[in-house]
Amino acid sequence: MKRFLLLLVAMLVMGILAACGDDTEEGSSGEDGEDSINIVAAHNQTDPENPYQDGLLAFEEVAEEESNGQIEVEVHAGTIGTEESQLVERLQTGGADVVLVSPGFMTSTGIEEVNLFAFPYLFDSYDHWESVVTGDVGDQMADIINEESGNDFKLLGYWTAGVRHYYGNEPLNSMDDLEGKTIRTQTSGVVSDFWERAGAIPTDIAWGELYQGLQQNVVESSENAYPYFVQQDHHRTPNGEYITETGHDYTTRFLLINGQEFDNYTEEQQEVILKAAEASVEAEWDALYEQEEEYREKALEEGAEINDIDRQPFIDLAEPLQDEYAADYGVEDLLEQIREAR
Known part of the structure; x- marks a missing residue:
C-alpha cells in the first residue's frame, strides 16, 4: 500500500512539472509552435483621430497579420502616460515595448545628439525632411541612439508631428x-x-x-x-x-522599441516587427499630411x-x-x- 501511494505521488509530481513546462516566458504557443509575444505600443495623445493612433494601429494590423497571430499588439493612446517622459521610463523598465517620443525627451536620457532634429529652421520642406530621415543622416542617428543607450532603445522609424x-x-x-x-x-x-x-x-x-x-x-x-x-x-x-x-x-519623432527585448525575439519575429514599423511610418505620414490641411x-x-x-x-x-x-x-x-x- 505504501509503495502504491509513493508511486501515485510521484506520478502527480511529474504531471505538475510537465504542465509547468508547457508555459513560456513570452506567452502561449502560436500556430507554428513558437512562443507568442505581446507588445505594448504607446503614444501620449488621447484624441483617437490623431496621426499617432493611425500609425500604431497600422503597426498592430501588420504585426498580427504577418505573424498569424503569434504577435499580439496592445495600442495605448495616452492611457499609460500623457507625458513623453513617462513613456521613455516605461520603455526602460518594461512597462511598454514600443513608444513614440520627441528629441527633447530623448535628451533627458543623456543622448544629446538627437536634439539636432529639434533645431529651428533645420528643414525647409517635407521633401527635405523625408530625404534626411530616410537617408544616411537618419541611419547614423539610429546608430547613435542604439549605441549610447546601451541597446535600451532601438529606432524602428521616423515619424513626424507636423x-x-x-x-x-x-x-x-x-x-x-x-x-x-x-x-x-x-x-x-x-x-x-x-x-x-x-x-x-x-x-x-x-x-x-x-x-x-x-x-x-x-x-x-x-x-x-x-x-x-x-x-x-x-x-x-x-x-x-x-x-x-x-x-x-x-518635426521629427522617434518610434522606439526596447533593443534588448528585440534581440531576444526570433529572426522571424524581428522581421515581422520591422515590416510592421515600415507600415506604421507610411500610415502616420499619410494621416499627418492629410490632417494638416484639414485642420x-x-x-x-x-x-x-x-x-x-x-x-x-x-x-x-x-x-x-x-x-x-x-x-x-x-x-x-x-x-x-x-x-x-x-
Missing part, C-alpha cells in the same frame, strides 16, 4: 512683435534659446493644461502643428486665435485668422544658433549633411 507655427493673442507681422510675449514652448536648450533671442519669454505649461492656460491668460501664445493645437481647440481661445505660419520646425481649414472655419510672415529674419537668427549647438553636441558633420540636402 510643421509647427506660432499662434497667440495677436498676429506676428515681424519678429519685433514677439518682444516680451510669453510663449508656451520648451524652457531649456536650443528651442528655448531661439525664442528668447527672438524676444519672447518661454513658459512651461503641460500640454494637457495648455487650453486652460490660453483661456485664462496664463500664457499669451504657443506654437505647434495644426492637427495638434486645433484638435485641442487652442485656436478658439483669446490667446490662440491668431495664427502666423512661421514654419519653424518640421488648417477647420481653424479658419471656426474663426481663427491666419497670416504669413517673412521667415528670413527668423532663419538668419536660427543658423548661428544651429552652429553653436551642433558644436556642443558634436554633430557638425550631420548638420552640414542636412544643409547640403536642401
Whole structure:
C-alpha cells in the first residue's frame, strides 16, 4: 500500500512539472509552435483621430497579420502616460515595448545628439525632411541612439508631428512683435534659446493644461502643428486665435522599441516587427499630411485668422544658433549633411 501511494505521488509530481513546462516566458504557443509575444505600443495623445493612433494601429494590423497571430499588439493612446517622459521610463523598465517620443525627451536620457532634429529652421520642406530621415543622416542617428543607450532603445522609424507655427493673442507681422510675449514652448536648450533671442519669454505649461492656460491668460501664445493645437481647440481661445505660419520646425519623432527585448525575439519575429514599423511610418505620414490641411481649414472655419510672415529674419537668427549647438553636441558633420540636402 505504501509503495502504491509513493508511486501515485510521484506520478502527480511529474504531471505538475510537465504542465509547468508547457508555459513560456513570452506567452502561449502560436500556430507554428513558437512562443507568442505581446507588445505594448504607446503614444501620449488621447484624441483617437490623431496621426499617432493611425500609425500604431497600422503597426498592430501588420504585426498580427504577418505573424498569424503569434504577435499580439496592445495600442495605448495616452492611457499609460500623457507625458513623453513617462513613456521613455516605461520603455526602460518594461512597462511598454514600443513608444513614440520627441528629441527633447530623448535628451533627458543623456543622448544629446538627437536634439539636432529639434533645431529651428533645420528643414525647409517635407521633401527635405523625408530625404534626411530616410537617408544616411537618419541611419547614423539610429546608430547613435542604439549605441549610447546601451541597446535600451532601438529606432524602428521616423515619424513626424507636423510643421509647427506660432499662434497667440495677436498676429506676428515681424519678429519685433514677439518682444516680451510669453510663449508656451520648451524652457531649456536650443528651442528655448531661439525664442528668447527672438524676444519672447518661454513658459512651461503641460500640454494637457495648455487650453486652460490660453483661456485664462496664463500664457499669451504657443506654437505647434495644426492637427495638434486645433484638435485641442487652442485656436478658439483669446490667446490662440491668431495664427502666423512661421514654419519653424518640421518635426521629427522617434518610434522606439526596447533593443534588448528585440534581440531576444526570433529572426522571424524581428522581421515581422520591422515590416510592421515600415507600415506604421507610411500610415502616420499619410494621416499627418492629410490632417494638416484639414485642420488648417477647420481653424479658419471656426474663426481663427491666419497670416504669413517673412521667415528670413527668423532663419538668419536660427543658423548661428544651429552652429553653436551642433558644436556642443558634436554633430557638425550631420548638420552640414542636412544643409547640403536642401
